[in-house]
Amino acid sequence: MGGSQVSLYLDPQIRDWVLFPITLVMILVGILRHYVVLLLQSPPKKMPRPAIREQRALLRSQILRETSTNSPVPPEYYKSISQELSKAFEAGTYLKDGPPKGDTPSRPPNPLTDPNAMDGMMSGMKTQAVMMVPQMVLMGWINFFFQGFVLIKLPFPLTLGFKSMLQRGIETPDMDVRWVSSLSWYFLNFFGLNGLYRLILGNDNSADGSRDMMMSPYSGPAQTPAQPQDYNKLFKAERDNLELAEALYNWNGKDVELRILRRYGKLST
Amino acid sequence: MSASLSEALQKLANYRSKNSRESLRVFELGAPLLSNDKWMKQKGDGADSYTWLEQLALAAIDVGRTGVADKCIEILSAKFPESPRVDCLAGIYIEATESPEAALRYYQNLLEKDESNAAAWKRQISALRHLGKLDVAVDELSKFLDTYYTDLEGWLELADIYSTCGRYDHALESLQHAMLLAPQNPFYVLQAAETGYTLGDLPLAIKFFMTVVDMTTSDEEEKAGDSVPDGITLRAWFGVKQCTRGLLQDVRGTAYSNTKSRVSPPTAAHLALLDELSTERLLTAYSTSTSSTAKGICGRDALVRWLEGK
Secondary structure: OHHHHOOOOOOHHHHHHHHHHHHHHHHHHHHHHHHHHHHHOOOOOOOOHHHHHHHHHHHHHHHHHHOHHHEOOOHHHHHHHHHHHHHHHHHOOOOOOOOOOOOOOOOOOOOOOOHHHHHHHHHHHHHHHHHHHHHHHHHHHHHHHOOOOEEEEOOOOOOHHHHHHHOOOOOOOOOOOOEEEHHHHHHHHHHHOHHHHHHHHOOOOOOOOHHHHHOOOOOOOOOOOOOOOOHHHHHHHHHHHHHHHHHHOOEOOOOHHHHHHHHOOOOOO | OHHHHHHHHHHHHHHHHHOOOOHHHHHHHHHHHHHOHHHHHHOOOOOHHHHHHHHHHHHHHHHOOHHHHHHHHHHHHHHOOOOHHHHHHHHHHHHHHOOHHHHHHHHHHHHHHOOOOHHHHHHHHHHHHHOOOHHHHHHHHHHHHHHOOOOHHHHHHHHHHHHHOOOHHHHHHHHHHHHHHOOOOHHHHHHHHHHHHHHOOHHHHHHHHHHHHHHHOOHHHHOOOOOOOOHHHHHHHHHHHHHHHHHHHOOOOHHHOOOOOOOOOOOHHHHHHHHHHHHHHHHHHHHOOOOOOOHHHHOHHHHHHHHHOO
């Protein structure tokens, strides 16, 4: 650590023409990004009635099942509702394209052929592009003009482990870790400006790029909520649940008279 | 000046959160805000500064000041063009000012543009009902409920339409769904009980009436048996009494064996006990002065006459 004693003198011009511009440009790009994303956002897709019906059909049986062990509904009504639902699920009445034809094998729908799913993916990718392009341009700009610049000295000592974080782009083994290189300054801003954006733009801003950086559009189901579901299969599975609930069914009015009579002391418990 | 204005705004928000109608009060509070141009210009632009306009518009329609409502809707539709919520509000305005046919046409236009607009669909159904086209209304409402099963209001409306046509069996079926959706609400059970009673299905009705009693009273306070039934519980006890009377007269139970619900009535011994208990409870309600008012005691003679007049 002998080299750390040697003091470096930074030209104030670097502060005025490199440090401040990089920071300012990054803030402005973030704000710009926020508004571009707002412009790109399309209103939620309107769904035709059959699609809503299909999506909500499962809810019916869930509501019915929820109270089945102490149901408010008398047995005859419960059975008729339950069996109607079961039959409808079996026959596929609730499917948005009507009951399936007998000969076509059921396969998961291809997301690329369904225009609705495509739309969802496109809007996700547009947002990604808005994030990626300016960051790439910015990084290129810094790499091209300010490669190897030392911008500031942190006012506190750090261990050697921070060297790769703070001095990216400068291959010197001996320089004090407190000096920060231009590329590292870019990364510090990239990950650290979110707090500032929150102050300027409010809580749910889309200026912060580091969040989207973590997830690519193809990296798992969390990013694609429009994952098409095979409702036919779900309905078939729900039939078993309905049967189970029917076995557990109990009407809460079944011996309500005993409860009432006991409550008022007409019957001994 | 501005202090009283923001205070009024606060009160309006209070009414909104309590979901109370109070149209006249809302109108009195809101109208000065709307006519205060200076304040309207400088007030904030948050979402909160527009919800009260919707509230005021509805209240103004309620009290018949359609001019004020018109102004509210104008501001809202300038701020939120294409918003289904504002569209619906405009529809209600049309219902209030123009013929129901015009409103119906308006809603049909809305639905043609976007058939998934549930609010407009509901208003269209209510407009249909107003026009007396009950068959179309029931048709549409069934379709609506088939799509939006969880709409409790819809099921109650359907039950109401069926009741007005005398189709109590169908009304009862709709009420089953309402009870499934809100199993904690005794009022729907009471409605089902009374519908069942009207239908002549006494075993079902008495079960529901007792369920209401069961839901509205708790074990601890009733153990002593000295509490006074009131409100919905009292009404349910009247129902129980009425049902036991009917069931006791029909000893062989032949009249109810062919009802759809096929609920078996309580045994004869239990029925006798229930009859005795309901008489007791009703007399308690009408003989204690602590129950609501002195009116309770005034009605006592009538009650005794009713209890004796088999």
